[in-house]
Amino acid sequence: MRSASLKQNILLRTPIVACATLFALCATIASAQAFDEAKYPDWKGQWRRFESGGVKYDASKPRLAQEAPLKPEYQAIFEANLKDQALGGQGIDPTYTCLSPGMPRIMNMYDPMEIVITPGTTHILTQHIHDGRRIYTDGRNWRTDLDPTFAGYSIGKWVDTDGDGRYDVLEVETRNLKGPRTYDGTGLPFHKDSATVIKERIYRDKSDPKILYDDITTIDNALTRPWTVTKKYRLVDNPQPVWIEAICAEGNNHVEIAGEGYMISADGLLMPTKKGQKMPDLRYFK
Amino acid sequence: MWARTYFTAIAVAATALVNGAVAFDDAQYPNLAGQWSRLPTPGVGGQPSFDPSKPWGRGQQAPLTPEYQAKFEASLADQAAGGHGGQQGWSCRTSGMPLMMTLFEPMEVIVLPATTYIRIDMYNTQRRIFTDDRKWPAEIEPAYIGYSIGQWRDQDGDGKYDVLEVETRGFKGPRTLDASGLQLHDDNQSVIKERFYLDKSNPNVLHNEMTVIDNALTRPWTVIKNYRRNSDPQPVWVEWVCAEGQSHVRIGTENYYLSAEGHLMPARKGQKAPDLRYFK
Numbered sequence: 140m141r142s143a144s145l146k147q148n149i150l151l152r153t154p155i156v157a158c159a160t161l162f163a164l165c166a167t168i169a170s171a172q173a174f175d176e177a178k179y180p181d182w183k184g185q186w187r188r189f190e191s192g193g194v195k196y197d198a199s200k201p202r203l204a205q206e207a208p209l210k211p212e213y214q215a216i217f218e219a220n221l222k223d224q225a226l227g228g229q230g231i232d233p234t235y236t237c238l239s240p241g242m243p244r245i246m247n248m249y250d251p252m253e254i255v256i257t258p259g260t261t262h263i264l265t266q267h268i269h270d271g272r273r274i275y276t277d278g279r280n281w282r283t284d285l286d287p288t289f290a291g292y293s294i295g296k297w298v299d300t301d302g303d304g305r306y307d308v309l310e311v312e313t314r315n316l317k318g319p320r321t322y323d324g325t326g327l328p329f330h331k332d333s334a335t336v337i338k339e340r341i342y343r344d345k346s347d348p349k350i351l352y353d354d355i356t357t358i359d360n361a362l363t364r365p366w367t368v369t370k371k372y373r374l375v376d377n378p379q380p381v382w383i384e385a386i387c388a389e390g391n392n393h394v395e396i397a398g399e400g401y402m403i404s405a406d407g408l409l410m411p412t413k414k415g416q417k418m419p420d421l422r423y424f425k
Numbered sequence: 426m427w428a429r430t431y432f433t434a435i436a437v438a439a440t441a442l443v444n445g446a447v448a449f450d451d452a453q454y455p456n457l458a459g460q461w462s463r464l465p466t467p468g469v470g471g472q473p474s475f476d477p478s479k480p481w482g483r484g485q486q487a488p489l490t491p492e493y494q495a496k497f498e499a500s501l502a503d504q505a506a507g508g509h510g511g512q513q514g515w516s517c518r519t520s521g522m523p524l525m526m527t528l529f530e531p532m533e534v535i536v537l538p539a540t541t542y543i544r545i546d547m548y549n550t551q552r553r554i555f556t557d558d559r560k561w562p563a564e565i566e567p568a569y570i571g572y573s574i575g576q577w578r579d580q581d582g583d584g585k586y587d588v589l590e591v592e593t594r595g596f597k598g599p600r601t602l603d604a605s606g607l608q609l610h611d612d613n614q615s616v617i618k619e620r621f622y623l624d625k626s627n628p629n630v631l632h633n634e635m636t637v638i639d640n641a642l643t644r645p646w647t648v649i650k651n652y653r654r655n656s657d658p659q660p661v662w663v664e665w666v667c668a669e670g671q672s673h674v675r676i677g678t679e680n681y682y683l684s685a686e687g688h689l690m691p692a693r694k695g696q697k698a699p700d701l702r703y704f705k
Binding site for chain 1: 449451458516517518519535537542544546548549551553555559562566568569570659661662663664665666667668669671674675676677678683684686687688689690691696697698699700701702703704
């Protein structure tokens with residue numbers, strides 16, 4: 140009897156000890172791991188713009204028929220810009236001097252993107268022109284003491300929309316932007332007040348994990364209403380993708396002198412970009 | 426029954442362990458989070474230098490070969506006359522390695538199992554140090570920042586990594602070691618080895634022991650760079666866009682300045698106006 144009782148006791152104790160040991164192990168692991176990677180989506184790898192050919196802000200529409208809901212004042216600015224571009228100028232597209240494209244144009248993805256997820260920040264790394272982003276997901280509040288930037292200040296929130304215990308959507312809001320910025324190379328303008336607010340929802344295609352979407356809604360005083368487009372990216376099928384170092388200033392043959400755009404010829408001389416363009420003022424040379 | 430209970434308990438606990446399984450144990454790695462800035466050496470003035478314990482330029486006592494010593498002297502002479510010498514930063518090209526690690530602007534180090542990322546917002550520099558045990562690629566697309574492979578070490582055997590050893594190859598140029606124009610060899614065959622580790626007595630100080638092997642040098646040159654962590658948990662990352670307010674213009678082989686009102690002006694005494702033959 141005693142023997143049976145002892146045996147029962149041992150058996151009773153054994154699972155308790157086993158459980159205690161394993162849960163203690165679990166607890167140790169949990170406390171040691173601040174970053175539970177399994178809670179976040181796997182967006183590792185190199186992402187490229189889905190569409191081939193020329194870059195368009197709304198890839199579903201032709202380059203010069205984006206149907207941007209511009210107010211008449213900004214539609215006029217856009218039209219004047221197109222005329223200048225037709226004559227050989229840059230219009231109001233500021234990036235030819237290697238100025239950052241800023242948001243939301245960064246997400247046009249001229250060069251490949253890597254998304255680096257950490258609990259406090261999601262980094263959007265792209266090499267094109269000064270267009271790395273930090274999306275803070277640490278629960279912080281908006282700050283009012285910061286200088287505006289081309290990329291803006293982004294706060295994000297991870298959402299588990301399907302309730303499977305793993306985040307699947309990153310919702311982002313970006314404010315505190317500065318200009319000049321355009322949506323793309325055609326010169327679609329933002330309001331001069333730079334009071335743009337940009338909302339994004341970044342998520343993977345449910346049926347094709349090699350496709351990523353970014354629903355971008357832009358709220359800007361140059362627009363008659365919020366403008367939503369969906370950007371699409373494809374995953375490069377290479378576990379060790381090549382990351383090309385993009386240096387805008389390298390080989391850039393555009394020069395701006397006194398607000399006028401010029402080009403450097405193949406033989407290294409200054410040349411006009413449009414018919415009849417005047418030579419620069421050389422008053423400082425004797 | 427007890428046996429069933431036992432196995433059920435084990436199974437439940439094991440399932441919990443597996444379901445909660447985490448691919449990345451960040452406790453294995455040193456805490457390098459935050460914003461790191463250059464930690465100046467007291468008493469060493471002037472521009473930030475490659476060897477932070479010595480003044481920039483001639484004060485560096487760089488072990489240059491005679492050919493590159495002559496290039497260095499020519500760079501200094503050109504700078505004294507108003508030129509840029511061998512220095513490249515004015516052109517808004519990236520500093521590249523190893524100059525970028527002097528930290529003219531703050532750095533963020535993001536440690537993940539397969540890659541450690543170094544973000545420096547000056548020139549939008551995004552350096553990847555691959556720690557996934559990959560081999561050197563047969564062909565490397567040359568880059569100013571090179572191609573970096575790293576390995577984590579647990580030097581004191583406490584079960585936690587404390588040193589990141591890195592080797593970087595695959596460069597292009599021109600690159601310099603500091604703003605005086607201490608130039609690396611034109612063959613771009615540099616190999617740079619680094620050892621990153623936190624200071625044992627102050628975890629808010631990070632050291633980078635860097636050795637440059639380059640054909641412009643008579644021997645490998647080792648220096649220790651020191652960085653300090655910003656105590657602000659939400660540090661400000663200033664957007665640094667080189668082209669913004671850029672006042673340097675290069676036309677052909679000549680450098681010019683832009684005046685405050687945007688007009689072209691000479692950068693040195695007696696400099697001729699640019700050739701405008703393409704304007705009528």
